[in-house]
Amino acid sequence: MSEAGASELAEQSAVVRRFNRSYTQRVGALEESFLGLGMPLGTARLLYEVGVEPGTTRDLRARLGLDSGYLSRLLRRLESDGLVDVSPDDDDRRRRRVRLTAAGRRAWDDLERRSAERARDLIAPLTPRQRARLAAALSDADLLVRAATVTLEQVSPTSDEARAAVAAYVAELDERFPGGFDASGAVDADAERLAPPTGAFVVATSDGAPVACGGVQALGDGVGEIKRMWVHPGWRGAGLGSRLLRHLEGVCRDLGYDEVRMDTNGSLVEAVAMYERAGYRRIARYNDNPYAEHFFAKRIA
Template identity: 50%
Template structure:
C-alpha cells in the first residue's frame, strides 16, 4: 500500500481528533470525556438495546459496562431487562439524562456552526461535500464479509429481504419455491457456501456459492440492503464468492439474472462475465453469465 496514503490518513486523524475535542476530558464543556458523552447521546430519548449499542459503537462488553456504570451512578441512565425479551437489557435515560442529551444536542449544533462560520460559502460547500465523501468511504471500509451458516437468523432475514425485493420488482412477482435458487450453503465441506456482509454488526448483504460440478460453481442470492448500496459492496461480495470458488478448485463460475435487474447485469459485465446460453431451469432467469477464473487469474498475474 502507498506509504503516502497511510501518512495522509494518520495526519487527518490527528487533526480531526484535535479539532473535535476528542482529547479533552470535558467534551463540549459538560464535564465528561467524548466516549461517555457519545454513549449518552447514542442511548437517546427513546432508549436503546444494550447489545445494539455495543455493536453500533464497536465497544467490548467490559468497557461499555464501565461507561454505563458511570452514567447510572450519575443518575443519567438506568439499565433494565427488556420487557419483550427478558434475556436482553435496555438502557433508558432518566429525566436528568434527557436534559443532558438536549444540552449535548444543542451544543453539537453550535460546534458545527463554529467550524463552518469562518469559511466562505464555497469553502463550506467543499468541506461538507468532502465530509459526506469521507463518511461514505469510511462506511464502505468498515463493512466485513464472512462465511456464516445459511440457517442462521441473520442469513434468513437477508434471504427473506432478497426474495421480497424480487417479488416487488418482477413483473409477475416471485415465488421462492418455484425452483432455481441455491439450496443449503452451510460450509466449505458441503461444497456450498454462504456469505454475509455486516456493517456495525448488522447484516447488510449476502451471497451464496454452490458447486454445480467439480470445476463449476454457481453464484446465487446476491443481495445488498438499500441503505448499503453505492458503497461498492456488490463487487466486493462478488469477488469474495469468486475467491471461494478458486479455493475450492473451481475454474469457472456461472450465474443467472432476470431482465429487470439492470444494475446486476451491469455489475456482472463489468466484472468480466460473458453472456451464455441457458444452463439451468430457473423459471425467473432471462440472462445467463459465465466467468473463466483461470483466464482471469493469468491476466492478473501478468499485470
C-alpha cells in the same frame, strides 16, 4: 500489484494520513463537546450511548469496549446523578437493563445540542457553496470508508443474518422485476445447497447490520454457481459489489471449482454491468429459472 498501482496506493494512504492528522486536530474536538457537562468524558460517552439505544449492560460493554467493573462504576455514577435507571432484566435476572430517566434524556439532549452546535460552528465560516462542497466530500468519504471497513463473513444460510439479508434481496427483486418475484419455498429449499461442504453463504455487515450478501452452490462438473448476490441500495457505488464478487470467486476456488456461473434478470442493470466489468462472458441458458434472462460464466485459475 503493478508498480504504478503500488505507488498510487502509497500516495492515497498519505492522503488519508494527512487528512486524519489535520481533521482529528481540528474536529476531534467534536468529541469533546461531551465535556463541560460536569462529568468526565467516559461517563458522558456512556450516557450518550445509552441514549442512542438503551440495552443491557452487556450490550453497552460490547459497544463501548469497557471492562465490566469499570462500566459498573460508571453506571453507578450516572444512576446516583439520577440520569439513568438500572433495573434487572425480566428475562434473565443476572442481567441489568439500562435506560435514561427524564433527567437523563434532558442531559442527553444537551449533549446532542452541543455536538450539533460544534459542527455548525465548524462549517459556519465557509460560504454556502463551500459548505455544500464539504458536505458532499464528507458523505462520499463516509460511504467509502464504511465500505472499506465492511467485514465479509461466511455464515450458515439459515442464520439470522443470512435470513435478514436474503429477505431484503427477495423484497428488492419483487419490487424491481416487472411481474414481481415469487420466492415461495425456493429460499428455504436452497438453503441446504448454500452450505458446506459444496456451498457457502457470505454476509457483509457494517455495525452489525447486513449490507450485502451472496452464496455459492455446486452446479456439477467443477462448476460453482453464484446465487442471491445483493448489495444494500444505500451502499451501492462504493465497490462493495465488486469486492463481494471477487470474494465469492475466491470461495469457489477454495471449494475446488474452476468455473463460476450465474444468471440474472435484465432489470438488474448494475449487476449485469458489473459482471461484464469483472470479466464474465455471456453464455447460453443453463437452467430453467423463469426469472433469468442473462447467463454468465468465468473461469477461475
